[in-house]
Structures are given as structure tokens and as C-alpha cells.
Amino acid sequence: MELFKKCIDIVKKCLTDSKMDKNCVHDVVVSGRSSRIPKVQQLLQYFFKGKALCKSINPDEAVAYGATVQADILIGKDNEKLQDIVLLNVTPLSLGILTDPTKDMSVLVPRNSAIPAKKEGNITTKRDNQTSIIILVYEGERARATDNNFLGEFVLLGISAVPRGVAQVKVCFDIDANGILNVSAEEITTGSMSKITITKDKLSLSGEEVERMVRDAETYKAKDNARIALADYACKVRNTINDEKIGAKVDPECKKKIKDAIEQVFQWLDDHELLDSGLYEDKLKWLQSVCNPISI
Template identity: 40%
Template sequence: VSGTEVELGKVDFEKLIEPLVAKTIQCCKNALNDSQLTANDIEEVIMVGGSTRVPIVKQSVSDFFGKKIHDELNPDEVVALGAAVQADILAGNNKDFLLLDITPLSLGIETMGGLMDVLIPRNSKIPTKAARQYTTQKDGQPGMRISVYQGERDLVRDNRKLAEFNLSGIPGMPAGLPKVEVSFLINADGILNVRARELRSSVEQSIEVKPQYGLTDKEVEKMLMDSIANAKEDMQLRALTEVQTEAKQLIETTERFMQKNNSFLTDKEKQLTLDAIKELNGVMQSGDKDIIHQKVEALNEISRPYAERLMDAAIGKAMSGKNIKDTI
């Protein structure tokens, strides 16, 4: 070091690299968890890279998997050998093996409140497909924006935006009635096709995306590490955002109900409802999901009796003059 000869004993060396070896073992644990396997399911453990020649690395990996490691191949050439095997398979010369690719990061869309709704989780085998149904937020909503994201965080602002398109031409219907199916399809080339289709009217729009375009291995690793480091905070933010979204929807629904059925409510019911809405609005930005949830339940308790009363009246009117046997 700096022209001075220094001797480092095996014991001291192993002590210095112990944190790095522990990190390697943690990566092995994560890989098993992601693939839903145990160490007993692994048949061979092949060592890759020059550092795997270090005795303590070999011993630690062998102890973790509970079996003798495969170190007969040159660890500096293993990756190249694997690439050659894959090239042989892709060329159609080797039909005895099938190597499956996976998605390194989750793929999903943005939902109310800026939340990430995952359709294809990370580590899904390619090719793969998934679909989910969504609906509109407002009465007569003519279109829906589909924003596609990639990443592991609960809020889309912390993930990578891949694409965005509008599904327009949705027939005018009450909020919640349209059924929009969003489907993701990743083909063998890793190209993602996103399709949105309103099932009642067959209105449809689609787009093609290359999820891995412009994304380096380091960026993928950083996104994964960020998701682990912020997991607790993200869960809390998701829970808060979900209850805020529920509160906002409830307020809008209740106000529309009151406008449409104003004469059906008593003055006391109107005042109680307005007070409950005011209280709920007052705590919306408090950051306390439990208080918001309490106020949501309070508004529900006030509005439920007259909503049920109106429903009973509507049913009674529809059944007026009819024989019960005719409706069975």
C-alpha cells in the first residue's frame, strides 16, 4: 500500500469481507423467496465470478444450501458459457432445454389517488398475460386515462412511467356502471401490449410498450432496493390514500344523492348530513387514516337510514298493483 509491503492473514481477510459475504447470502435468500422455492429444491449451485474462488465464500454458500457447490467450471467463463447455451436454444439447435425469461419489475396502472395497481408482478414468467376490470368515477364520464407504470412502490409518482393513452367514447352511464377491462400481455420478445375495452359498448384502445427499453441493471436494482427501504412508509401512504379516496367518493355520492332527493329528506337529516360532510372534509388532510375512517363511518351511519328508506319506497312503487307471485 503506497509502496509499503503489507501482509494480511486469512483470518483478518475473512473478517474484513464478512459483511460482503453476508450480503451475498441475503441475495440467495431473496432469490429463493421470489421464486417461492427452498434451499432443498435447488439441485446444483454453480459458482460465478472470480470472487467465488475465496474459500469462505464457497463454504458460506455451501452451508446455506446444504450441499456441495459446483465449482468445477471456470467461474470467469460461466456467464459466457450460459450465453452460448441460450444462443444455441434461440437458434433452434438445442431443443432439450427451455430457458424462461422473467419480468424484473412489476407492471400496473394508476388508479384513484395516484396508487399503483399491479397487474403483472415482478418475476412473472414471460410470456404472460393478466386482466382486471375498472369503472368510472363520475356520472356520464366519456373517457378514461390509462397510465402504465413499472416499479415496486405503492404510489405511481415513485415508479417509472412507461406509457399513457385515453379510452374515449364510453357511453354516458352512471358512475360505477361502465365495465372497462384493462389487459396486459407480454410476448416472448418482452413487448408489452396494453388494451382497454369497455365491455358494454366494445369501445377499445391499445398501445405497445417495451418495458426494458432504456432501463439498465443498476436502475432495476436501485428501484428494488428503494422499494425495500421504503416498504413500511409506502404501506402507510397507501392505507392513507385509500381511505382519503373512499372519503372523497362518499362525499361526492352523498351530495349528489341530496341534490337529487332533497324533498325526501327531513330538515334534521339534511343538517346532520351537512355537518358530517363538513367534519369529514375537515380531517381529510389530517394524515390520520383512523380519524378519517371514523368520520367516513359516521357519515355512512347518518345516510344509511334515508338511503334505505328511499330504496324501500322505490321498490314499493315498482311493486304497486302487482301480485307477488308474478314477480317470482
């Protein structure tokens, strides 16, 4: 029975990812494999409130038809017979990069994005006179990049030696119809560019691995969110206190106390992999009490 229920869990997840309710479903079509098992059909019919199942589809013909429709879409042929058919490949996991010292992944391509896809985002330098950025590419649903699947890395050189936060770097994720991912980074001012190509084999996790990563993201969601809130606040305080106009108004002794507290928090985050969300919340309250003299 546990195995049978897993079939229904897949249906539930499909509806959840599609942001649909089962009451929106007009027809339930089953074709081949597990859908031929009478118990699975019974559970499906019960799940969809007694709706009759369409079982007249030949599975071999369905596969061939689907491949034909996909080929037609990929070559861009304008066929009136297919205008009402929507057939999409999607990314099973979110795709993003790591450049920030908080170790959180910046998502550029959300999970279930249609392929082919092209998404862009902007990043900047974290230090004064920084002339290069190491960009690490990940896929997964966890907030912290190291909890996700590492895909590759590359370095963008030739960035203008300017104060932190001034340089503007455009990062582009481009996934083609074959599932090959090209990630590029370009500084807008100088035109310096670097890129990496990630082949489909590196992106092809098994269904079980994808399910595990999505499940882990739900399990650790509260802890991840609490950790992000603490890291984000620490970053904002650090940027504020380092701002010349604001920092000049803060008492030197108070400024030192705040900077020491921020460094302590970042060190604490580095030393502790994953704690109960309450501990992150307590540390955030402590940091807020220390930084109370300045407005964030």
C-alpha cells in the same frame, strides 16, 4: 465483509421471491464471476448448512447453453431433451395503472410474473356522463402510483355517457418475449379502444434501481397500507352516500356533514405526501365516527 454479505442477501432474496426455503435446495451450482471468490464460496456453503458446491460448470458454456434453451422455448420447438428444464424471464417490478382519484396503483402484472405474459383487468368511470379516461402506466412496488416509475399514458375516448360505475372498460397488459409492453383499454359496450406501446428501454431499470424500489416498498409498507385503508374507506363512504336508494334515507344535514368530511380527507391526503401510519389511522377513526349513521 459488507460486500460479501450482499452476495448472500441476493441468494436470500431469490429464495424469498421463489417462496422457497433453503432446505428445499438440492444442489448449489456456482459459475463464474463473484462465485469464484473463496470467501463467497465459504459463505454460500455456510448458508446452505455445509452443502458442497458444484463448481464444475464452465461459465461461457453455461451462458451459451442458456441462450440456446431460451431460443428453443421462444420458437415453441418440442424437444424432449429440454422438457425438464424451466427457464423463465420475469418482470422485475409490478406493472399497473392509475385511474382512481385515490392515487393508488392498480396492479395487473405482479412482480416476478413470467414473460411473455398477458393480464386483464376491469375499470369504470368515476363521474356521471364521463366520456373519456386517462390511463397512466407505472411500474413499482409502492401503493401510491407517483412513488413508482412512470412509463407512459394514453386516453380512451368514446365512452358511453352513463352514470358513474356503469361503463365497463377492459384493460389488457401484454408483454411479449422481447419485453415489449402493450397496454390497451376497450369499452365493452361501444368497442372504443386505445392503446400504448412501451419499449424495453423504458422498462430496463438498473439492478440497483430495482433493488431500491423493492427496498422502499418494504420500508414504507405500514404507512402505505394505512393510507390505502383511509382512502378506500373514504371512497366507499362516498359511493354509499351518493347511492340514490341509500342517500335518500340519510338526513340531509347528516349527509352534508359526511360529504364535507370526505372532501376534507381527500384534501388532507393531497396535502400530505407521506405521514406516520398512526396519523392515517387517527384520521380513519375520525372519519368513521362522522360516518357512523350509515352502514359501510
